[in-house]
Amino acid sequence: MLIELESDAFRVPKIVLHEGLNVVIGDASAANSIGKSTVLMIVDFVFGGDSLLELNDDIVRNVGEHEYRFTFRFYEKLYYFKRATKNKEFVDVCDSSYVSVRTISLSDYTSWLMDVYATSKSELSFRAMVGPYSRVWPKENVTNVHRPLHAVPRQSAGDCIETLIKLFGRFNEVQQSSAIFSKAETERKIWRKAEGLDYVPKINKKDYLANEVELELISDEVAEIKKDLAQYALNLRAIVDREVMDLAQDKDLLLRERSKVQQRLSRTQQNLHSNKHVNSSQLESLKEFFPDVQVDKIVRIEEFHSAVARLLKQELTNTEKSLESQLSSLDVAIAQVNAKVATRLSDYENPNVIVDRVYHLSEKWQGLKGANRNYEKSSSLDLAYKEAKQDLEMIKQKVLDEIAAKINAELAKLVSEIYGQGASAPKLTLSQNSYKYEILDDTGTGTAFANLVLFDLAILSLTDLPFLVHDLPLFKNVENDAVAAFIVEYTKFSTKQIFTVLDEIEKYGQTTVEVLRRRCILELTEQDVLYKVKWRSR
Missing domain, CATH: 1.10.287 (Helix Hairpins)
Known part of the structure; x- marks a missing residue:
């Protein structure tokens, strides 16, 4: 897990992180542009993401080129790395003093993360696994409340569903049928092309x-x-x-x-x-x-x-x-x-x-x-393609139905714990190339954002997903009692990590405030901002 994060650009030299919930706390006036979301973007950057530099270009413009140094602990062994804003495609492997030992590609680094975090080997890349559940403003997956599987809106639903199958470790059940279908599809396309070029006479x-x-x-x-x-x-x-x-x-x-x-x-x-x-x-x-x-x-x-x-x-x-x-x-x-x-x-x-x-x-x-x-050959290829497609769809839909059933059961359990018995739970419906996630007869904004948090909690509970990143906008339209209940759910994950931001914490009640204070990794105010350089008032 990630246990340390530091940078010479920070006002506070070192941020110490721990298992379970890690909270960045804002001030009582909910001041903006003080670095709350940026901390979460940096966490995403540490885990191999690029959104920090793509969506927050004002940081380098005001702070200048800089680097982030960070430490992981796995099985009582420490691993030290640093990643610079100037050479974001590379990561330095370091000694305990953060002196570079060797430089590796970002791809090799995220492959290492996949090896140390995933207990079951899937066909996923690390970023494909964690990207949809790192929800930091202004990334689009923060507000795409009815598409929780999408890391970015341009992804096809089919790709998102395949990623979900892999995340649940069920892709091997689909893979063989998928390979048979791909072979049948390729052979059929080659034959059709030969017919189209008159290499093979075509008759009806x-x-x-x-x-x-x-x-x-x-x-x-x-x-x-x-x-x-x-x-x-x-x-x-x-x-x-x-x-x-x-x-x-x-x-x-x-x-x-x-x-x-x-x-x-x-x-x-x-x-x-x-x-x-x-x-x-x-x-x-x-x-x-x-x-x-x-x-x-x-x-x-x-x-x-x-x-x-x-x-x-x-x-x-x-x-x-x-x-x-x-x-x-x-x-x-x-x-x-x-x-x-x-x-x-x-x-x-x-x-x-x-x-x-x-x-x-x-x-x-x-x-x-x-x-x-x-x-007869053409008819045989058509039949093989049709049968392979039907077999793949049948196996894939069976897997999807079972995955959806698990997620929906977990959602129902969470809703019961947070809202009480009888409360309506959101429902995920999966098909081959599309999906729906909604509560019938409730289209409220607060409900939609709460459902997004619930979905991520269910995925965190059911899969090898190692962490969640939940930014403040997810909670702004949600009832205070529900947010307080989410904090309780976050604290139940002792072997995984949740990184989140909250401000105006007094409104969530004394018990919740005490939990947040214990789990606080950094507190920011209008005076005490994240970086040494303060440019909000410029």
Whole structure:
């Protein structure tokens, strides 16, 4: 545990800490900016945090670069360290006089903290374990009352829930299923990517079933050839006729398409070559019967129609060329089919046709079979992914339900001790990627902050979490009697540490004041501030 904290920048050279509750006491006037929260930020800094320098940049600006020296005691052995504001990514391992022996990275230092504090080895980092429960203003987890698992708001709920599972030492139960799911998910993604890049042909279930029918027909035909090869060798006409029939069907489709194209071409050419314009001689003849007709206006209208007609003619010309091209392509395709038919009919007496037919069937069978194997592989990957996901969700939800049940039971116990029998306890509900923490029908501010304190007490009681850091804003809206009861709960933890701040302590009653005085590690007032340099009045 942390037993000593000192700095040349402090007004009081050394702060001595102890097991259980450690209280920084403010004055009766609740003076601000005297260093109460800063002490807790420094404790967080000693435990590997960075918020002191990120959120309190006025300290270095006014005090200058400085260092904090601190001592831990574990199993009667003392460990000495120091960490400077200038090189916050490193920690010095020291001798008993705080002379540096060697320098280690902050990561190595927090790994050491994890080793000495956690009795059961989890998959957590030290900061992931303690960060959510170090609630010091202006860190956002002080006021995020309905998200007690979040160290910072930007964390996903899923990550917070996984951290909770690890904190309770239950991650090994989920890990194997999680690994199976990750493998299934990765294999499925790789296969999908291969399909997307056309490295693997993709077919749907309808295609798969159609291929199965076609494969059966091919198998039947090959079996028929094998069964009576001698008959086929003597009479090739059946094989040839079958192929000619297939070609005839292809030709029929081509001829139908050619007929459609020919009809469209004829209509286009008819529209292209027809002339429906009115000429001037016809208009002059019109005046003989209608002397008052305005010929000029009719001429202008006719000129507009002529302009439109020219545009339409261009479009029709382009369409004519396109259709003639299509017609030519179809004629070539029909000619090719006719040539194949002629070739097959000439092969009546050629035994190579058997080999050609079997080769063609084999090639087609391989293609269809390969496509269906890919479909079966894809379906198998989908099924493995679905089953792995379901198994993981089932195991994970079981673990989460059991963790939530433990926390809720502890919350109910705490509420009963603090508020009395019958009082409503907050409830934690956990799911795979979300959670809720609330009391139904009570949305008061004081209740919300009290619930946050209760939650942390439950976690401290149920897990290897080594300490809590609770800043003054957590208590400002909570009833005095409830705060006094929280102090009693804090004192029950004799092997762990709680660091907190309170001011105006007389309002909590004489008994509580006596406890706070015994547990006081530092008292600050408007005159006696934390640092030697006082800049509040500047």
